[in-house]
Amino acid sequence: MARCWPGTILFSSKAPRKLVFLFTLSLSVTYLFYSLLNCYSSLQFPLQDASDFLQPEAAISPTDIIRSASLKPDTISRSFPSLPASRNRQPAPARTAERNIHTSSSSISVPQSNTTRTNNSTKQLSPEQPGIGVTITKESDLEISTDPTTAGPTISQLAIRTSRNVKSPHVPPATQTYHHPSASSLQSDPSFHSDNSNTDPLLGFPSSPNLNTGDSDADLLLPPTIVEKVDVEKSWAQAAVGHSVPSSVEKSSTSNRIPINSIAEKSSTSNRIPINSIAEKFSTSNRIPINSIAETFSTSNRIPINSIAEKSSTLDSDPIQATAGEISTLDNDPIHSTKGEISTLDSDPIQAVAGEISTLDSDTIHSAGEKVSTATDKRSASNSATLTFLLQTTSTSESESITDQQNTSRIPSRPAVQSSAFSANDQSEDSHVPRSEKANSKSYSSLTFDRKFGGGEGTSVSSSSPVLLGPSAVESHSGYYTFPREFGKSESAQLPITETTYGKAEDYKQEDPTKTWEATSSSAETLGSPDLEGDEAYKSMRGLSYWDRTPLAATEMIPESHTGALEKDTQESSTAEEELNRIFPVNCTPEYGEKKLPQAIIIGVKKGGTRALLEALRAHPDVRAVGVEPHFFDRNYEKGLEWYRDLMPRTIDGQITMEKTPSYFVTNEAPQRIHSMAKDTKLIVVVRNPVTRAISDYTQTLSKKPEIPTFEVLAFKNRTLGLIDASWSALRIGIYALHLESWMQYFPLSQILFVSGERLISNPAEELAKVQDFLGLRRIITEKHFYFNKTKGFPCLKKPEDTGAPRCLGKSKGRTHPKIDPDVIQRLRKFYKPFNSMFYQMTGEDFQWEKEELES
Numbered sequence: 047m048a049r050c051w052p053g054t055i056l057f058s059s060k061a062p063r064k065l066v067f068l069f070t071l072s073l074s075v076t077y078l079f080y081s082l083l084n085c086y087s088s089l090q091f092p093l094q095d096a097s098d099f100l101q102p103e104a105a106i107s108p109t110d111i112i113r114s115a116s117l118k119p120d121t122i123s124r125s126f127p128s129l130p131a132s133r134n135r136q137p138a139p140a141r142t143a144e145r146n147i148h149t150s151s152s153s154i155s156v157p158q159s160n161t162t163r164t165n166n167s168t169k170q171l172s173p174e175q176p177g178i179g180v181t182i183t184k185e186s187d188l189e190i191s192t193d194p195t196t197a198g199p200t201i202s203q204l205a206i207r208t209s210r211n212v213k214s215p216h217v218p219p220a221t222q223t224y225h226h227p228s229a230s231s232l233q234s235d236p237s238f239h240s241d242n243s244n245t246d247p248l249l250g251f252p253s254s255p256n257l258n259t260g261d262s263d264a265d266l267l268l269p270p271t272i273v274e275k276v277d278v279e280k281s282w283a284q285a286a287v288g289h290s291v292p293s294s295v296e297k298s299s300t301s302n303r304i305p306i307n308s309i310a311e312k313s314s315t316s317n318r319i320p321i322n323s324i325a326e327k328f329s330t331s332n333r334i335p336i337n338s339i340a341e342t343f344s345t346s347n348r349i350p351i352n353s354i355a356e357k358s359s360t361l362d363s364d365p366i367q368a369t370a371g372e373i374s375t376l377d378n379d380p381i382h383s384t385k386g387e388i389s390t391l392d393s394d395p396i397q398a399v400a401g402e403i404s405t406l407d408s409d410t411i412h413s414a415g416e417k418v419s420t421a422t423d424k425r426s427a428s429n430s431a432t433l434t435f436l437l438q439t440t441s442t443s444e445s446e447s448i449t450d451q452q453n454t455s456r457i458p459s460r461p462a463v464q465s466s467a468f469s470a471n472d473q474s475e476d477s478h479v480p481r482s483e484k485a486n487s488k489s490y491s492s493l494t495f496d497r498k499f500g501g502g503e504g505t506s507v508s509s510s511s512p513v514l515l516g517p518s519a520v521e522s523h524s525g526y527y528t529f530p531r532e533f534g535k536s537e538s539a540q541l542p543i544t545e546t547t548y549g550k551a552e553d554y555k556q557e558d559p560t561k562t563w564e565a566t567s568s569s570a571e572t573l574g575s576p577d578l579e580g581d582e583a584y585k586s587m588r589g590l591s592y593w594d595r596t597p598l599a600a601t602e603m604i605p606e607s608h609t610g611a612l613e614k615d616t617q618e619s620s621t622a623e624e625e626l627n628r629i630f631p632v633n634c635t636p637e638y639g640e641k642k643l644p645q646a647i648i649i650g651v652k653k654g655g656t657r658a659l660l661e662a663l664r665a666h667p668d669v670r671a672v673g674v675e676p677h678f679f680d681r682n683y684e685k686g687l688e689w690y691r692d693l694m695p696r697t698i699d700g701q702i703t704m705e706k707t708p709s710y711f712v713t714n715e716a717p718q719r720i721h722s723m724a725k726d727t728k729l730i731v732v733v734r735n736p737v738t739r740a741i742s743d744y745t746q747t748l749s750k751k752p753e754i755p756t757f758e759v760l761a762f763k764n765r766t767l768g769l770i771d772a773s774w775s776a777l778r779i780g781i782y783a784l785h786l787e788s789w790m791q792y793f794p795l796s797q798i799l800f801v802s803g804e805r806l807i808s809n810p811a812e813e814l815a816k817v818q819d820f821l822g823l824r825r826i827i828t829e830k831h832f833y834f835n836k837t838k839g840f841p842c843l844k845k846p847e848d849t850g851a852p853r854c855l856g857k858s859k860g861r862t863h864p865k866i867d868p869d870v871i872q873r874l875r876k877f878y879k880p881f882n883s884m885f886y887q888m889t890g891e892d893f894q895w896e897k898e899e900l901e902s
């Protein structure tokens with residue numbers, strides 16, 4: 047051994063002392079060098095661990111992010127409210143298993159309970175207790191800071207943990223499988239074990255439970271304090287675009303690690319993940335129009351987080367109402383709610399002056415008021431009840447005349463839409479192209495559905511179109527989404543998806559402040575404009591309901607205590623109190639029956655034709671429906687089921703109770719809540735071409751706020767680049783597939799009926815037949831009940847025996863739409879096309895909007 051040591055030779059050879067000194071010195075230097083090297087190596091471990099944490103960003107579902115937070119450009123709030131424990135839910139064994147996705151550095155198991163962890167303690171949350179909210183003030187990069195002394199996991203980490211390792215308390219009974227070509231590497235990655243059952247149809251990623259809805263126990267993972275640097279815009283962009291096939295997957299799909307240097311460069315501590323660097327990578331590789339999407343989604347969610355937590359507001363919620371503390375709302379105008387003292391049954395809009403809003407006419411109450419006159423001020427409870435009767439049955443005001451509506455014929459010229467068969471059969475090969483081959487594609491993506499219902503039998507449809515518009519399509523994502531047609535059936539549809547994303551964050555302008563006016567709640571609605579053809583009869587029979595229906599009990603009027611929370615829905619104009627009393631004496635109907643929670647709900651979509659459907663149904667003797675929109679599952683949930691029940695009309699045996707609130711469809715919490723109420727609730731969604739729906743939505747807002755920017759301006763984030771502002775609620779609501787996915791988490795498709803808004807106009811009897819079948823009703827509403835009113839441009843109801851005057855919806859339905867630039871229409875059609883296709887695929891029904899567009 048001694049010989050091996052060079053020093054022995056040196057000493058034995060009696061080398062000069064100088065040489066010995068130099069040798070010793072070089073040894074010391076060498077030793078020092080190796081020591082330093084070792085030290086450096088050891089420093090790498092924490093970073094590697096961090097990288098393990100980071101890499102699985104691949105598993106973050108953008109929809110989770112969308113639904114988990116609310117962003118504003120200046121004040122971005124993020125909340126993780128918890129949900130009430132799911133009751134009555136069907137056990138879903140396939141989905142209740144913990145999503146056992148391994149993380150090399152940390153494996154977090156989330157108890158399947160309704161808890162959140164704060165300060166190392168676990169507490170039970172009450173049903174609507176907000177979870178931990180983090181307020182984020184956004185600049186370019188965001189500093190989320192609630193307590194700078196404590197560094198907890200980053201948002202990114204939390205999302206990762208959530209998506210990776212969660213016992214989802216609400217797992218869809220359905221099996222949803224997403225096969226993403228580019229995910230093959232993930233699947234080969236031992237750290238990624240998706241159960242294939244919690245996927246997002248839009249995004250194609252295993253989706254973490256919905257943070258916002260409390261479906262997940264993500265709260266458990268949220269530390270009491272967070273010090274974080276987050277590029278929120280970028281992460282939101284991913285969320286918004288809906289496909290965060292992340293760069294990290296590409297870059298380290300097998301190693302499950304983000305290159306160390308990227309982390310080491312950007313982060314000095316292992317505990318603080320360099321979100322920015324990750325975000326950059328995402329944005330670079332995915333080229334998502336980050337700003338635009340982030341902002342757009344934030345636009346639709348312009349609700350302070352605390353409001354959301356408290357009020358369960360949604361994208362369709364009125365921010366001001368949410369803060370007012372007392373939501374009123376025969377009218378949706380947010381201004382009216384600011385005072386928190388809005389009541390709603392005031393029937394005398396004529397007397398409403400600036401500053402005093404009365405509200406039976408949503409179109410007349412736009413003057414922002416200091417206070418709102420109230421039903422309680424003006425009438426007794428019994429009168430109020432009478433008025434409610436009015437709300438539920440008819441309108442009597444002259445101002446309801448539809449003479450101002452006679453310009454255009456609204457009936458579409460298109461032929462009756464075929465029912466749900468797909469006709470195309472050209473399966474696109476494109477959908478099977480691995481993502482890697484698509485990555486460099488500069489072309490627009492295509493979206494292809496390979497529909498294989500019933501064990502491969504069936505048809506398929508494919509389409510090829512730009513997903514987003516603009517000159518800079520740079521990348522596509524593709525994948526498959528498989529879902530069952532119905533619970534308990536093996537048949538499924540497989541949905542290959544390719545999508546295109548655009549641009550970089552910097553390319554997009556900041557949030558347009560002009561959009562803050564947006565109040566997206568469902569419109570105030572009108573019942574009972576007498577049509578011109580029936581005008582004489584109307585005058586002679588004024589006050590009578592033209593809709594054949596069962597009488598209402600006086601006691602089923604909405605209690606005054608409730609009126610402050612109701613959406614004005616039925617009347618756009620009203621009648622003087624005395625007249626109401628004359629027309630509908632308080633004791634005109636006996637009290638009988640029982641108030642029941644609704645067995646069927648029209649949950650959407652706003653401007654789809656929901657009022658027309660409900661009113662037609664109310665002509666059925668076995669249907670009793672509340673005339674106003676209760677907004678229970680989105681805005682008034684904290685009032686409790688008894689409050690809700692009390693709103694309902696009385697029913698006798700054999701009658702079903704219904705309500706309609708179109709904003710439910712886009713309310714994250716609604717599916718779970720309705721499921722909790724009764725898992726067998728039947729749901730009806732009236733859908734309409736999303737482009738037309740958006741214009742209709744805009745038209746309604748414009749009618750109240752003429753000063754808003756043009757549709758063309760609002761529709762784009764950057765028109766030159768062709769960047770659609772998908773976060774504008776008018777546009778976002780139309781991404782039906784996105785919203786439907788939430789409902790499919792709780793309800794089988796067999797429990798959801800999709801009604802074509804177009805066919806409801808072109809062939810109402812046919813749609814009503816479907817609806818009656820779905821509700822288990824006798825087919826009593828038939829073509830004999832409808833006639834087409836040329837002046838109104840819509841079908842109107844009449845008594846089948848022709849004994850009563852016909853009845854059309856009022857002036858808030860069928861407004862003349864403003865003329866929109868055809869190029870913008872075209873762009874929007876292209877934007878929606880893949881989402882529509884996905885929706886057709888999910889529902890198994892082709893609504894033929896594209897065909898209609900071609901014909902128009």
Ligand SMILES: Nc1ncnc2c1ncn2[C@@H]1O[C@H](COP(=O)(O)OS(=O)(=O)O)[C@@H](OP(=O)(O)O)[C@H]1O
Nearest residue numbers: 569652653654655656657658742840855859860861
């Ligand atoms: N029979 C009949 N009469 C009048 N209007 C009809 C009818 N059937 C469907 N429609 C379409 O309904 C659209 C309004 O939809 P909603 O009732 O769902 O609107 S709301 O969300 O409740 O405000 C409304 O949209 P606009 O035309 O844009 O006003 C109508 O197109």
